[in-house]
Amino acid sequence: MIGAATFAIIACALLTFAHIDNFRDKFAFWSNAVATSPNSPFAHMAMGNIDYDSNRIEEAADEYRKALAIDPLEPGSLFGLGEVYLKKGMLKEAELEFRKTLAVYPFYDNAYLELGVLYYKQGKFSEAERAWIRAIQLDPDNVGANKFLAIFYKEQKDYAKAAYYTRQLQRMGVEPPADFVKSLGVE
DSSP: OHHHHHHHHHHHHHHHHHHGGGGSSHHHHHHHHHHHOTTOHHHHHHHHHHHHHTTOHHHHHHHHHHHHHHOTTOHHHHHHHHHHHHHTTOHHHHHHHHHHHHHHOTTOHHHHHHHHHHHHHTTOHHHHHHHHHHHHHHOTTOHHHHHHHHHHHHHTTOHHHHHHHHHHHHHTTOOOOHHHHHHHTOO
């Protein structure tokens, strides 16, 4: 009985040692996940996120497309592909992906956040404002939406609203630049 237990412990230790490199970092982990589960849309989406965060934009797009080929309604990949397109300046394509994301996941605040950025880049300021407000309705602690609204309202010379969103950021522990805060008379 002791011999069998010892054998089992040694076998488990050897298996752990054989796979330990897969846990070295998130890139190694998700690369292994994609290699061992090529039909998992989640694995491809997560690998796409790792690539995007590492500024490997084309690789991220490829992973998101692989995920969507498996599951065309995978919201993380729809959103990720929208971010890729937005970063590349492909605004029509980005809007389409963000809209698809919201069709699948209508309460995803970050899709509204990015739509706001997209509309702002297009000069559609009222649409940008509405998208950022919707993001905050879904998550009052959405830092990006609060930040963009503070800046937007300052640009629009609506200092009361700019001050409001600046205070919201401060409430969340985010300190905007001192000169921005001072210009609004916020303490």
